[in-house]
Amino acid sequence: MPRICLALERFEWSPDQTVVGELKSHVVGEKDTLLDIARWYDLGYNQISLANPKIDPWIPPKGKKVLIPSEYVLPSIKSGLVVNLAEMRLYFFRNEGGKNVVYTAPIGVGVDGKLTDLGVYTIIRKRKNPAWHVPKSIKEEEPDLPDVVPPGPDNPLGTRALYLSRGAYMIHGTNKPWGIGRRVSHGCMRLYPEDIEALYPLVPVGTPVFIIYEPFKLGIKDGKIYLQAFPDFENKVPSPFEEIMRLANKLKENKRAKVILYWADVRQVLEKKDGIPYLVGEIKEIRDALANR
Structure with a gap:
């Protein structure tokens, strides 16, 4: 089945209209899973499963109507890149032709005990097809990993990476799309491959990044x-x-x-x-x- 929505949903907003998007529905087809449907609509696993708690995520009944929760209340901060860890969603605010515009995409976040530290960061550099220099902490957990993973299908950073100004944190792609909308990383924030490739050219070096937690x-x-x-x-x-x-x-x-x-x-x-x-x-x-x- 072809992808239904383009990567990075884009909305116009104003101080009087801080709820964007709309709820939709999808009829389950042959061999669909909720993970497939989530990706087609640029949602994370957390969103699709929370909105449809009574539907088996792996074997949803064919012909069943699934709620697509593609309506969003904007976060309290509406400037630069905003990552709401509690929501597992990223927002990018900017002005286009005098209009307030926001782009949004789902993310994967850190596992218990390794959630990204809250605070204000800056994008200090960008890389296409980045090599992954395996951090010491991860090497201790997985000693068989090489010191450096080159670009390619086995690289967990995917095809694009935005490097943050503190720690070893990044906003990057992934070679495991099923992890979007889940707690799977060591602190970095992962996007679907199509989302990071769409976001990458929009975000200049120097962009402020606000890591927040707003359930x-x-x-x-x-x-x-x-x-x-x-x-x-x-x-x-x-x-x-x-x-x-x-x-x-x-x-x-x-x-x-x-x-x-x-x-x-x-x-x-x-x-x-x-x-x-x-x-x-x-x-x-x-x-x-x-x-x-």
């Missing part, structure tokens, strides 16, 4: 508030409800408007944590709120 995101679409929730696999948010309140207050500050949340709906979304944006509130202009008193 809960609030965004605005047509005056309504949407909540997108993912599992907090690092247990970094002790009180999800307090986090939602903090995000709501941030919206209020930015919009200078009254933020109304439907807390029963918020509770349901936090229970599901399925990565799908749900309507949980609305924005009211201050003058409208005063008039309704």
